[in-house]
Amino acid sequence: MLSTMQDVPLLISRILTHGSTIHGSSQVITWTGEGDPQRRSFAEIGARAARLAHALRDDLGVRDDDRVATLMWNNAEHVEAYYAIPAMGAILHTLNLRLPPEQLVWIVNHAADRVVIANGSLLPLLAPLLPHLKSVEHVVVSGPGDRSLLEGAAVQVHEYEDLIADKPESYDWPELDERQAAAMCYTSGTTGDPKGVIYSHRSIYLHSMQVNMTQSMGLTDGDTSLVVVPQFHVNAWGLPHAMFMTGVNVLMPDRFLQPAPLAEMIESERPTHAAAVPTIWQGLLAELTAKPRDVSSLTQVTIGGSACPPALMKAFDALGMRVCHAWGMTETSPLGTIARPPAHAVGTDEEFGYRLTQGRFPAGVEARLTGPGGERLPWDGESAGELEVRGPWIAGAYYGGQGAEVLRPADKFSEDGWLKTGDVGTISADGFLTLTDRAKDVIKSGGEWISSVDLENALMAHPEVAEAAVVAVPDDKWGERPLATVVLKEGSGADFASLRAFLAEEGKIAKWQLPERWTIIESVPKTSVGKFDKKVLRRQYAAGELDITQL
Amino acid sequence: MLSTMQDVPLLISRILTHGSTIHGSSQVITWTGEGDPQRRSFAEIGARAARLAHALRDDLGVRDDDRVATLMWNNAEHVEAYYAIPAMGAILHTLNLRLPPEQLVWIVNHAADRVVIANGSLLPLLAPLLPHLKSVEHVVVSGPGDRSLLEGAAVQVHEYEDLIADKPESYDWPELDERQAAAMCYTSGTTGDPKGVIYSHRSIYLHSMQVNMTQSMGLTDGDTSLVVVPQFHVNAWGLPHAMFMTGVNVLMPDRFLQPAPLAEMIESERPTHAAAVPTIWQGLLAELTAKPRDVSSLTQVTIGGSACPPALMKAFDALGMRVCHAWGMTETSPLGTIARPPAHAVGTDEEFGYRLTQGRFPAGVEARLTGPGGERLPWDGESAGELEVRGPWIAGAYYGGQGAEVLRPADKFSEDGWLKTGDVGTISADGFLTLTDRAKDVIKSGGEWISSVDLENALMAHPEVAEAAVVAVPDDKWGERPLATVVLKEGSGADFASLRAFLAEEGKIAKWQLPERWTIIESVPKTSVGKFDKKVLRRQYAAGELDITQL
The missing domain is CATH 3.30.300.30 (ANL, C-terminal domain)
Structure with a gap:
């Protein structure tokens, strides 16, 4: 028997509409390296995302399922692209600007991107690749940078601001199937070809709700989050989506990822939260040691990508920045665990031990450990095996390419559809994951x-x-x-x-x-x-x- | 193009498995009126829910879509029924024990309940109805009460504890369609026949995630929630489900809803949160005034059902219990708004004004106001109209009865599928709802x-x-x-x-x-x-x- 509930799909357009109305006065603040940062309200982001969608459809001919790539730093325009492209029914493809050029070429061709939106500062990277990008018809350039680098390229070049200037500030977002592709991200695989993960509207929506749960990142509209983790890396851990659900202000560092400007933006914009990988944070610590700043606003730091060394965690504790481990990967959207100690351990000797784990699985992520012989291992905090996970925001396959079957390599997906993470570790009886190594x-x-x-x-x-x-x-x-x-x-x-x-x-x-x-x-x-x-x-x-x- | 994400349905069995493993040591505490309360861990609840499902299937022959009703207070066994019945694929039907007997009879017959699980203390209510309940084959009795009242009834009578005693402690929960019926609740309509709302696994799962979001109730495993709002009333506002997602401890008052025992259980069990309607809370205030107790643990009270009078809100503030308004109805699962003031208002003169509103719409609930002439009204805090809502945990119809079409009365559902709430009010530009009246x-x-x-x-x-x-x-x-x-x-x-x-x-x-x-x-x-x-x-x-x- 079916229920009598409304059948409302979980769509990225709904997150955008919610954020740009209910939380219309919250802000995306983008660091510009000089003078005041750029400040744009969620309401403005909403209007500009609508204008971008009109431009992509009417001027560039973007249609359903077309891939629109971004080669961008973390900034307000990248947030606009995050919303406009999936909300209109197309597919956002974030390009990892740190990949070797030949991998970028391979990825753009495999995804068959029709459009690339690029920051001007990244044209020195993009321009030499263009002759090799078979499917790209349009390049849209945003922000400072030398446009002359694109002269002679066999693509149409557009200025982002000109393109969206005269477009309507609302868009009749289509009602899509929530399982439809919304965004794609290729893993920076160190062996073999890169593998493309395609997120759905549903997976991104559910993941964003999870990020907003109290025992997850748990931010409110009183917070400002410094999103150091790149938007080209697993949806910036879901933060740009999660924040439009709850009105959390976002501080975007653009290309200023060096320790000194990071310290400066923390001092002047006073974020309460930051998300980053440990290596970035290690550099920040050295900077703050050399030149102390007022970083007292920043009380919570979510660290993922790899484990935070205990010594670094203690150093940040001493600065009043409480580090919270999270674990995930491109295939897990990425939030797979988060290391909030259980209430009974808070304030006890056990607490730090819990914080050193990768964290606890939230509702929505199911986990199991598989031993070397394929056997299921108990959650006893002792038995180490390969972690396998299942859930609505976990990949079950890789993109095979246009018209091709999806890929389900046996070393990445179990026969019953779970993701084999390639991570080896233990799980305690109360569901805390400790990774000891990559399987390899x-x-x-x-x-x-x-x-x-x-x-x-x-x-x-x-x-x-x-x-x-x-x-x-x-x-x-x-x-x-x-x-x-x-x-x-x-x-x-x-x-x-x-x-x-x-x-x-x-x-x-x-x-x-x-x-x-x-x-x-x-x-x-x-x-x-x-x-x-x-x-x-x-x-x-x-x-x-x-x-x-x-x- | 479809995504490459796993297709994992949002099922109540997944909430149960998560809560009874990851949060296995959290507790459901049931007040017994004398001596120590009953304490049952989430792990035990999980095992007993599995045993109940086996008993319902094997001994009572419950099959897919069969309705299993509960006539119970808030207690651990009711939580077990909340999980076992939907997780096994059947439909939980909570009966409102405060309804007039003739309405209860109508509702049970309309739902065609095959089984009723009843608290022994409610047999004086149930026994006289049984001759009129056409579909009921089994009555399962739990807790103290005079069983002799059921003598001679034309149903099979079972003891809850005997029934589940020797059953296996795990159950191979079926993979269901997440849109399948999970639970039903009839509105206590003051005019016309009662109307049945059928919640899906999906709607309950999503609603539970929302309850756990930081700007919603925002509880953690360090909290204990006193759930005064009845489990027979809109899923106890989603709390029993939400808490298994995050390990929040639950304090259940059973039948002890009078001000004196409520004050006593707050003093002795030290809950940090409570959920109740204002009338219950008004009685508690009188009790605490007459006989002061240590209620200092209780810092957050979610009040819904009707607005909390400002004077009552201030009286509770003075006791250190911060009241937070929420608005909802049977048709909205129920969480429709929650009155967390925006960050900019906290600590200012505006704050109390925000707290007096019904609250802000969370992501997932879309709202619009319709004027007397059917026109859409602006969100300006001034224009009063009937509130209409849409979302994945909002009803789009009523149950028509077995084999019948669903009901979509034009005064309750708009042509484009939105719920007409029958509430009249205004919405501010930042999405805060102020209800001024029922339309009628x-x-x-x-x-x-x-x-x-x-x-x-x-x-x-x-x-x-x-x-x-x-x-x-x-x-x-x-x-x-x-x-x-x-x-x-x-x-x-x-x-x-x-x-x-x-x-x-x-x-x-x-x-x-x-x-x-x-x-x-x-x-x-x-x-x-x-x-x-x-x-x-x-x-x-x-x-x-x-x-x-x-x-």
Whole structure:
């Protein structure tokens, strides 16, 4: 028997209409690097999103399912594109500007983007690619930058502001199927071709509700959130959508992601919340240590992308910025867990331990652990297995390309449709996830697993260690053994034996897990999203490029 | 183009599984009137819900779409029924035990309930009805009460605890269509037959997410919520579902709804939140005045059902209990608005004004105002019209009965599918709703509308007025005029002229709106859910039963 409830689809246009009316006076503030930041109310964003949709449809001929790409920093125009494109029924495709050019070309061609909206400051990146982008007919340019770079390109070039100038400020948003494609984002896969995840209106709507739940990010219209996490990276963790649901003000750093301007915008705009990956935050800490600022407004920092080292978390606690871990990936929209300690632990010795986990699964995300032999493992906080997840904002496949079947590689999706995350960890009885490693980074030593991340965290707690990465290297006797690659702080005289002894102290690391192979490096290689790129280290080791000391 | 996201339906079984694992140690605490309350963890509730589902299916033969009714107070067993029945694919039908017996009979027969789960304490109500309940085959009895009342009834009688005793503690919950019927609730319509609203799994799931959003009730697992609002009344405002999503502890008063036990359970169990209608809370205030208790834990009270008089709100503020208005109805699941003042008003003179409104529409609830001539009215805080709402947890029809078409009466649903709420009010530019009246209670005087509620609130602010109800009565010259019916506090010597002068003070009420007709009554007649029953007053006036003074 069906219910008697209204059948109202969960659409991005509804989030836009809600935010631009009920929360019309909330603001998107974009840092401009000089003078006052740009301030635009949600009501203005709503009107400009409608104008953009008219321009895309009437002037550029964008139709259902057409892909409109963005090559943009975090700013108000990018928020307008976030709403206009899906709300009109087309598909927003955010391009990761940190990818190597050849990957960007591959991705644009695979997605068959018809339009690219680009920030002027990114034309030096875009212009050389244009001859290789087969499907792109239009480039729309927004913000400062040298337009002459596009001269001679075989595309139509438009000025964003000119294009939307005379368009109507409302749009009759279509009633779409909520399962329709709204946005797409390619994973920055380190092996094989990039994989495209296509979010639906439904998945984005539900994910946004979750972000707004009290035990999630839990922001209100009294908050201002500094969204450092890029809009080209998994919908900026859902924040631009979530905030239009609740009127949270948004502070967008545009291209000013260096520690000094970040510190400056925190001091002057006084955000209460920020979302970022740990590496950005590590730089900010150094900046604040060198040049203290009033950052007292910022009391909550959501950190994801990779785990926040405990030492960094404590340093931020000392500044009054409480770090809250979250875990997710492109395939999970991304919010998969968030580390709010349970009430019984708050104020006790247990609290910090809970905060170091990746967090608890919210309603809507189901989880299970699968052992090396495919067996289901218990939630006992001990049994480590690969995390698999299911839910309405979790991917069940990858985009196969226009007209092609979707892709369901067996290493990414289980037979019964769950996402295999490639992350290895444990789950406690009360649902807190602790990731110990990427499945591919775990060190398989003599039939046991050694977590590279545990070793890294223990090493980075040493006062003279700036960064450390541990990778598996082949070993005749044990199969694999850990190699410790260490970046020492300037002026440090620490030697490997003392570092090894530090790891062994008080049973931090079991004796059989202690690395024998050590090397000093200048910095840990990073991926385009700021994660340790261990593939590079393994390759350097295999090529004999690292100077190894055997203890 | 479809998305690549997983297609996971929003089901009540998923809320149950989440709550009974991730939040397994949270508790449902049921007041028993003597000794320790009953404490049951969410994990136990989950196991017992599974056992109940097995019993209903295997012993009672409950199948898809079968209606299983509950005639119960708020308690742990009722929470178990809330989950087991929809999760197994059947339909939960909560019976309003305050309805007149003949309406209950009508409702059970219309819904064609096959099973009734009843509290033992309600058998005196149920037993006399049984001969008239055509579809009921089984009665399951839970909790204390005289079973002999059921002797001779032509139904199978079961003990709840015996029935579920030996059943498995897990159940393979079916994957249902999320639009399938999950629960039904009949409106306590004061005119015509009661109307059944059928909630879907989807509507309940989405509504629960909304209840958990920070700007909604915004509770966490550190909270305990005293759920005074009955579970037989619109899903207890969604609290039992919402709490399994986030681990909020629940304090259930069972049948102990009198002011003294309520005060006692607040003092001893220290809830942080409560949800109730104003009349219950008015009684509690009198009790606390007569006999002070430590109620300091209770800092947030969600009040709905009808508006909280400003004087009552201030009295609770003085006790440290912050009242937050919410508005809704059976047809809206019920959360339609919630009165969290916008951040800019907090701490200012505007704040209390915002708190007196019915509140702001959350994302998911769309609203519009329709004037007497069917025209759309602006959101200007001035234009009063009938409120119409749309959204995924808003009813679009009523249940027509088994095999019958659904009902879409034109006075309840617009042609384009919006719910006509029958409430008259204004909406401010920032989306705050102020209800001035029920459409049927508005006094149409000389082509203008007079709000009966404004008059009542102004009257009830008088120190010697206990209660006041204002109704429209026919008037030869003006069409209708207000009649003021007043309950004076004990020992009051106030006369009508002084009350009228009080209303006229400082422009509280416009002169032309001041009532000429006055009468003293002993108490305002109430509906089964505690609202003023103005129909009764109008009938008494028409029958000449009231002693009217004309000023």
